[in-house]
Amino acid sequence: MNWLPPPDEFRARLAAIQGSGTARDRLEELSGLANMQLSFLETMQVDAALSKTGQVADSGVDNLRLAVLAGSTIDHLLPSIRVAGLRRGLRIETYAAGYRQYRQELIEPASQLYEFRPDAVLFSLVAKEFIGATPIAASPDEADRLIDATVQDLRGLWKRARDELRTFVIQQSFLDVEVPLFGGLDAVVPAAPARLIARLNAALADAAYEDSVLWLDIARASARDGLDTWFDVVRWLQAKMEIGPPAAMIYGDLVARLIAAARGKSKKCLVLDLDNTLWGGVIGDDGIEGIVLGHDSGVGEAHLALQRYAKTLMDRGVILAVCSRNDPAIVEAAFRDHPEMVLKRSDFAAFAANWNDKVTNLETIADQLNIGLDSLVFVDDNPAERAHVRASLPMVAVPELPADPAHFVRRIAEAGYFEAVSFTREDHERARQYSANKNRASLRNAAGGMDAFLQQLGMSVDFGPVTSLNIARATQLINKTNQFNTTTIRLSESEVAALAAVPGSILLQFRLIDKFGDNGIVSVMIVVPAEGEAGVLDMVIWVMSCRVFGRQLEEEALNIVVEAARRRGARTLRATFKATAKNAVIKDLFAKLGFLHSDTAEKTDASSQWFLMLADYIPRPTRIARNEQAHD
Amino acid sequence: MSRRMTDQDIVDALSRILRILLRDEATVLTPQTTRPDVPGWDSLMYINFIVAVESEFGIKFKLADVESFETVGDIVQQIKALKRWG
Secondary structure (H helix, E strand, O other): OOOOOOOOOHHHHHHHHHHOOOHHHHHHHHHHHHOOOOOHHHHHHHHHHHHOOOOOOOOOOEEEEEEEEEOOOOHHHHHHHHHHHHHOOEEEEEEEOOOOOHHHHHHOOOOHHHHHOOOEEEEEOOOHHHHOOOOOOOOHHHHHHHHHHHHHHHHHHHHHHHHHHOOEEEEEOOOOOOOOOOOHHHHOOOOOHHHHHHHHHHHHHHHHHHOOOEEEOHHHHHHHHOHHHHOOHHHHHHHOOOOOHHHHHHHHHHHHHHHHHHOOOOOOEEEEOOEOOOEEOOHHHHOHHHOEOOOOOHHHHHHHHHHHHHHHHHHOOOEEEEEEEOOHHHHHHHHHHOOOOOOOHHHEEEEEEEOOOHHHHHHHHHHHHOOOHHHEEEEOOOHHHHHHHHHHOOOOEOOOOOOOHHHHHHHHHHOOOOOOOOOOHHHHHHHHHHHHHHHHHHHHHHHOOHHHHHHHHOOEEEEEEOOOOOHHHHHHHHHHOOOEEOOOOOOOHHHHHHHHHOOOOEEEEEEEEEOOEEEEEEEEEEEEEOOOOOOEEEEEEEEEOHHHOOOOHHHHHHHHHHHHHHHOOOOEEEEEEEOOOOOHHHOOHHHHOOOEEOOOOOOOOOEEEEEEEHHHOOOOOOOOEEEEOOOO | OOOOOOHHHHHHHHHHHHHHHHOOOOOOOOOOOEHHHOOOOOHHHHHHHHHHHHHHHOOOOOHHHHHHOOEHHHHHHHHHHHHOOO
């Protein structure tokens, strides 16, 4: 947890929080404390203060109910899960099933587990329960059967949790706490515990991916920290704790970052300082030839490693940006001319090398990229700049960096800011799309007139149903989109599949292509028949990537869904707009698209209902050509 | 907590830890206090308490110590022994 700064005035700040203030102030202050490196006891104190803090609407912190089904004692881990949740923008309420009671509780609909109504279920199990009875002389076939049976058993439990509790499921990898038996041969003897556990983890990771179950890899985390940090035999013997209290903080963070990723709360953009971060030295003083970067020295290799890491992140969909106090001309020249530079100027979707304050620059970067400040990670070697940004923009993640650049990459990576629950082709191409967006922007400036601009873009839309081919990306878009999101309902992949199976439902995904490239799937719409109201369809979900707002895809998508609705004999399309802290950009969407506001429906400030009479609808003209994907 | 502490200092530190764990500001320990004297000090809370004491004092109790402590005074004596504050 060394990417978090050490606690500063912990007791005084905690006491101040407990004094007074509104629930909103308290929640903000507690989030601040949760973003420091806390001890077990300090974590418990933050958790206690959190439990006394009321609900706060529109705080940007999402509520989530997590049930932990465990094969060992885990109650001591719950406060760290809740505090880590706060660190990752989640207010997590927890329920722990009775010690090794999870099977009964899953089977019994009258159990406390069902009463708790979880949003997520975490299986935190112990290997011994599954392999403990296997004799060491078991044959290879017997070992194979044990692995298969265990995977089938767990898949059954996952399915039950998903079908009966309607939750998303997290499976944790098994810790190998076994002592060496043979030595090196433990990796080979079919029924050696070490071999069985390694095989189980590999088989379960695959099964989990196939079943859209999230994989919490504590085996890998414990290998990094050392097993002794995670497993203390004294605690096991005393209290059947497999994960000991010293690992509670990192365990909680691993759980919270995975849930945050599933909820679309992972960071999206890595903002890098330049001098002594992306290269060694100060380029304004040392000149392009004088900076330390490349194979000549270990320090040069360290900065090169950071550049390579950033490039890899870009390849998996993380946007890159620069925020540096520097002379822009020298910096541009360095990216162009330095022979060892791995990152190119065009790799950065936003580039703020100037003499402005870093806080102002970060705000500009978020604005330019059309993403929230809470989507940024800011990496800077200078402790004063880090402290300044943390104090002014607490929603920006700012990792503590050690003095030695050798450790930069690992420090950023282990903070888990960019945790993902899927990886799609769209992710891989996203960064390029952001820089293509800059070309579109220059065309817009040159083109004069919006319509001429849209025409010159040469747009077409590829659309079709949500199928197994694109459901991962569709689900990801539903969960990551905050701005163009009419209801901000989050769904797991299995829930999307369940809606697709509802008779008469319409699930559409839209891919926008223009002369600068393929934007990938940028919009998803889910429409289901209203219960008990013949001829009425409800638009449950409509999301659109912020990259393509205002390009008439809004209109063309509506044209398409209206045709589909008419084919199903529907008369009315009903839509709900639920206001959040982030979707004000579409508050007039339905009015602009010709929907009528409902006066009769229950109306609140935050929610409004809209109707479109399909018989009266005249398709809206757009500059987007259509290309319907073949149905199966 | 490396400076030498008096018995009363240690009892006060233990009270503070237990107050945090039990979320009860009224909790006050004395050397004579036993677990059943304190509402809510169940076996899980006892382990959490031991863990917190070990981490705050930078010590490690033996399994048998933890199972043999009867009073808060017993814990204080063992802390002093482990810290060599004898």
